[in-house]
Amino acid sequence: xxxxxxxxxxxxxxxxxxxxxxxxxxxxxxxxxxxxxxxxxxxxxxxxxxxxxxxxxxxxxxxxxxxxxxxxxxxxxxxxxxxxxxxxxxxxxxxxxxxxxxxxxxxxxxxxxxxxxxxxxxxxxxxxxxxxxxxxxxxxxxxxxxxxxxxxxxxxxxxxxxxxxxxxxxxxxxxxxxxxxxxxxxxxxxxxxxxxxxxxxxxxxxxxxxxxxxxxxxxxxxxxxxxxxxxxxxxxxxxxxxxxxxxxxxxxxxxxxxxxxxxxxxxxxxxxxxxxxxxxxxxxxxxxxxxxxxxxxxxxxxxxxxxxxxxxxxxxxxxxxxxxxxxxxxxxxxxxxxxxxxxxxxxxxxxxxxxxxxxxxxxxxxxxxxxxxxxxxxxxxxxxxxxxxxxxxxxxxxxxxxxxxxxxxxxxxxxxxxxxxxxxxxxxxxxxxxxxxxxxxxxxxxxxxxxxxxxxxxxxxxxxxxxxxxxxxxxxxxxxxxxxxxxxxxxxxxxxxxxxxxxxxxxxxxxxxxxxxxxxxxxxxxxxxxxxxxxxxxxxxxxxxxxxxxxxxxxxxxxxxxxxxxxxxxxxxxxxxxxxxxx
Amino acid sequence: xxxxxxxxxxxxxxxxxxxxxxxxxxxxxxxxxxxxxxxxxxxxxxxxxxxxxxxxxxxxxxxxxxxxxxxxxxxxxxxxxxxxxxxxxxxxxxxxxxxxxxxxxxxxxxxxxxxxxxxxxxxxxx
Numbered sequence: 176x177x178x179x180x181x182x183x184x185x186x187x188x189x190x191x192x193x194x195x196x197x198x199x200x201x202x203x204x205x206x207x208x209x210x211x212x213x214x215x216x217x218x219x220x221x222x223x224x225x226x227x228x229x230x231x232x233x234x235x236x237x238x239x240x241x242x243x244x245x246x247x248x249x250x251x252x253x254x255x256x257x258x259x260x261x262x263x264x265x266x267x268x269x270x271x272x273x274x275x276x277x278x279x280x281x282x283x284x285x286x287x288x289x290x291x292x293x294x295x296x297x298x299x300x301x302x303x304x305x306x307x308x309x310x311x312x313x314x315x316x317x318x319x320x321x322x323x324x325x326x327x328x329x330x331x332x333x334x335x336x337x338x339x340x341x342x343x344x345x346x347x348x349x350x351x352x353x354x355x356x357x358x359x360x361x362x363x364x365x366x367x368x369x370x371x372x373x374x375x376x377x378x379x380x381x382x383x384x385x386x387x388x389x390x391x392x393x394x395x396x397x398x399x400x401x402x403x404x405x406x407x408x409x410x411x412x413x414x415x416x417x418x419x420x421x422x423x424x425x426x427x428x429x430x431x432x433x434x435x436x437x438x439x440x441x442x443x444x445x446x447x448x449x450x451x452x453x454x455x456x457x458x459x460x461x462x463x464x465x466x467x468x469x470x471x472x473x474x475x476x477x478x479x480x481x482x483x484x485x486x487x488x489x490x491x492x493x494x495x496x497x498x499x500x501x502x503x504x505x506x507x508x509x510x511x512x513x514x515x516x517x518x519x520x521x522x523x524x525x526x527x528x529x530x531x532x533x534x535x536x537x538x539x540x541x542x543x544x545x546x547x548x549x550x551x552x553x554x555x556x557x558x559x560x561x562x563x564x565x566x567x568x569x570x571x572x573x574x575x576x577x578x579x580x581x582x583x584x585x586x587x588x589x590x591x592x593x594x595x596x597x598x599x600x601x602x603x604x605x606x607x608x609x610x611x612x613x614x615x616x617x618x619x620x621x622x623x624x625x626x627x628x629x630x631x632x633x634x635x636x637x638x639x640x641x642x643x644x645x646x647x648x649x650x651x652x653x654x655x656x657x658x659x660x661x662x663x664x665x666x667x668x669x670x671x672x673x674x675x676x677x678x679x680x681x682x683x684x685x686x687x688x689x690x691x692x693x694x695x696x697x698x699x700x701x702x703x704x705x706x707x708x709x710x711x712x713x714x715x716x717x718x719x720x721x722x723x724x725x726x727x728x729x730x731x732x733x734x735x736x737x738x739x740x741x742x743x744x745x746x747x748x749x750x751x752x753x754x755x756x757x758x
Numbered sequence: 759x760x761x762x763x764x765x766x767x768x769x770x771x772x773x774x775x776x777x778x779x780x781x782x783x784x785x786x787x788x789x790x791x792x793x794x795x796x797x798x799x800x801x802x803x804x805x806x807x808x809x810x811x812x813x814x815x816x817x818x819x820x821x822x823x824x825x826x827x828x829x830x831x832x833x834x835x836x837x838x839x840x841x842x843x844x845x846x847x848x849x850x851x852x853x854x855x856x857x858x859x860x861x862x863x864x865x866x867x868x869x870x871x872x873x874x875x876x877x878x879x880x881x882x883x884x
Contacts (some may be wrong), residue, residue: 203786270812271814272810272813272814273814273815275807275810275811275814276807277804277807277811278804278809353811355811355812355814355815355818356814356815356818357818359819359820397818399819401818401819402819402823406820406823407861501855647837648837648838649837649838649840650837686816721834721837722834723834724837725835725840730840731837731838731840
């Protein structure tokens with residue numbers, strides 16, 4: 176478009192500032208005009224933006240000064256609110272520390288910076304006795320920028336190394352697992368490797384949980400009971416020159432394991448020096464033929480299925496001969512025995528006949544319900560699967576009745592006996608503390624009545640039977656002895672015994688189960704050469720009960736008081752019936 | 759007029775600049791202190807862990823057992839040493855003053871069991 180020129184005005188007197196009004200709107204065309212307009216717009220936009228920015232700042236200032244005065248905010252997150260994740264502690268049921276992680280320096284070297292590897296190696300070897308000089312020299316001579324010299328030094332070693340002042344030697348802080356109770360809880364707590372990976376016990380079974388959480392894991396173990404049990408078993412093992420000992424204390428009403436001992440044990444602070452025998456947890460991983468303690472289940476089975484009552488009696492005059500085997504009694508009475516007498520004198524013949532009367536199928540079903548025929552679920556990985564007869568013939572029915580031909584772990588045994596005596600409810604065994612007042616659910620495996628009868632029978636064994644040495648006056652111990660010959664090379668070894676006693680107290684209202692097994696005890700002078708459960712394990716149980724009962728706040732009672740006698744009376748309501756049966 | 763307001767603004771700018779730097783340095787100082795405290799807390803926590811472990815180590819039952827056997831004349835509590843309140847003899851019908859007179863606190867060196875029990879019972883009743 177052609178710009179419109181203003182009309183020419185040649186009047187000399189016209190005012191200089193006068194500009195004739197254009198007849199049309201002022202033309203906006205022209206490059207100058209356009210650029211002017213653009214810059215104008217830009218100016219407005221920029222100004223507006225600045226205004227906005229200042230407004231925001233002002234608003235923020237008002238906000239910070241006026242409203243956020245009390246709220247402190249930090250750009251940096253506090254380091255200790257999210258502490259470096261260390262492995263959780265393990266404590267006992269009373270909060271006593273069993274395993275913790277402490278900082279320990281680990282020595283490493285930047286080999287490229289080491290000038291005289293031989294000389295440094297010599298100096299280091301003098302400070303670190305368990306690392307060889309040649310090994311260190313080889314590491315230092317390598318061309319690596321990071322080689323471990325030794326993990327987890329002691330404070331004094333750290334000081335010595337620092338004193339050398341060798342450039343290129345450096346420390347890194349690592350967590351070192353410490354077990355202040357040493358051997359005492361070694362089989363339960365287990366141990367870790369250098370990288371904090373659990374290798375045994377709770378450390379292995381709870382590896383993931385220990386890694387993730389910061390609160391300590393509370394075990395059901397009571398260190399005081401653990402000590403009492405270990406002390407008494409160690410004493411018994413020494414007295415009878417046994418190869419090992421096992422002990423379990425269990426709360427029969429919750430299934431909590433309060434103490435678990437397997438001797439020989441090891442120091443978890445230096446697991447590398449432990450022998451396989453020491454690392455082996457006999458209480459859970461070991462399986463054994465339990466012997467006569469199995470008669471607890473056999474008798475409960477007969478009573479619960481009503482194939483026998485406490486007044487029934489069986490012919491125990493002659494040994495049973497079946498399939499080339501002879502079943503005979505250790506405390507032979509050579510007469511008809513009632514059910515309580517069979518239990519009291521631990522008659523194999525009578526037990527076998529009771530089992531045959533019940534039948535194989537019901538026996539198998541009953542033992543399955545008690546959890547004796549398959550590996551139990553437990554917090555430890557060291558769990559032994561039972562050895563069960565297969566096929567299960569009549570002779571197996573007979574031998575299982577008195578605990579031969581079937582091998583179970585002591586833990587399974589303790590769990591099942593707890594169920595028989597606590598009113599008939601099976602609780603899963605656990606190593607984790609139950610909260611106070613926790614009523615665990617369980618499976619009813621025998622009737623409360625059977626349980627009551629079994630308690631009376633267990634008391635009878637201690638009061639007038641094979642378990643007399645377990646009598647702790649005032650604490651009403653009930654229990655059953657067991658002596659099994661160990662199987663070696665396919666046959667029973669008369670000298671290799673596995674002697675046990677499983678006790679419950681106070682038996683009229685059971686709270687705790689104490690089980691002691693002694694592996695291969697040899698008779699001594701005090702026991703007149705005997706090494707059976709009644710002579711070895713039963714006295715240990717008595718001593719454990721006497722030491723633990725005051726700790727657990729159990730009131731001693733008078734065994735001869737009428738209420739106690741009535742609650743533990745054995746036999747049918749009519750005394751004549753029992754007498755006839757006994758004849 | 760213009761000059762006065764300019765002066766005022768300049769003064770305000772200087773003041774706020776000063777205040778800002780002042781606060782900044784304070785913050786830096788506080789943060790340093792905080793880091794120092796954090797470090798000390800960490801160290802104290804580690805020390806507590808060490809002391810806990812040591813406490814547990816020194817309280818090993820086997821060690822306590824040995825120490826108690828060596829230094830104390832105490833024995834494990836027997837069942838016959840524990841009694842019930844109900845086992846105590848009935849309170850004598852005489853008023854408490856008489857009972858006290860029968861077994862005064864500064865009693866003979868070998869008081870018999872009965873007055874002692876009566877005393878205990880009186881104490882329980884109170």
